[in-house]
Amino acid sequence: MTDPRVLDADDTALPAGPARVAAPLPAAPPPATMPAGPVLTEAGRAALAEAAALARKASAPATLRAYKSDWTHYASWCARMGFVPVPAEPATVGAYLASLGDRAPTTIRRRLAALGKMHRFNDLPWNPAHRDIQGPLEGLLREKSQAVDKAAPLTLDLLRSLLATCDVSRRGRRDRALLLFGFAGALRRSELVGLQVEDVVEVAGGLRLRIRRGKTDQIGQGAEIGLPRGRHVETCPVRAFQAWQAVAKRKAGPLFRRISTGDRIGDAALHPDAVRRILERRIAMAGITLPGFERLSAHSLRGGFITEAYNKGVRDEDIMRHTRHRDLRTMRGYVQRAGLVTESPAGALDL
16 A cells, blocks of 8 residues: 555556546436436547546646645555554554654645645545644644744845846856846746746836636636836846847747756756755855844845835835735735834834
8 A cells, every 4th residue: 555646647546546436427217218327439439538637737736746745645654653554543543643843834734735635635534623633733743843944035236236246148148137036027936937928028127927727727827917118228127128039039838948067058947946946055155144033035025125115105905906915904014014023113212
């Protein structure tokens, strides 16, 4: 039982353990003049195949890859401990969760979700509210309770320092365009690397970007945002895009591509984690250090836009339309953190 089929980016079926049996449909005895039951036609089989294909697209590929990794980890743990992985007894799941003491709370919750996904898809019994699951889970999360480590917003001054490290080489041009698109577009890293060349259109006064799918747009309705031409050459997204395209020479496919150690531009898009690595490399090159517990991450680009826009007096609804936030409280969280000191009521006291 250590090699079940698991969620994959192209396969949401997870048959494991007992064979999956379709539930019988109630039916009255047919009249004598009618056949005993319907005969599935080619059109019927095609309809089932189409439904299965759509079901495989119900979850984002990144989510499915994470679930696959989580399931593999769980199955390997069961093999080492001598537990039967499926159907999972609640006590087994609780013991597995207890073994994740060194993991982040978000990882623990996702791994529990992956186990539930597998069981539900295969019509296996699953009760995440069972005391043998909830008890260890709540105890573990309480033990690990801590403040969320949020990324510091990337201010305009810090952005300019990073851009100063981007020369006219292919890598420098790509990184400049990536940083400016991420900041000016308030893009998440998955949205950045998901951009295609054909998603960027030059229009009067700037660029029009099509975001095919975002974190809050799992069904892929898409969105469009605008990036105006910058007042300064070094921080202009339009000029950065044109400079990168001049060497990339692509009319279609991924906008931000991998570059080899030999300075050759490849065909594959950057991995989402590459945004973090590029940012870290530019931070090191610029010699930037932040005080205390502050840290910069890929999300700092998005947070930096929100903070700078708010400080410039941009209205909440205009910021949310650009960032595609649905919850005002989430968006204002960036602003509140940035103003903890400057807007503190303690400043009005005669201290």
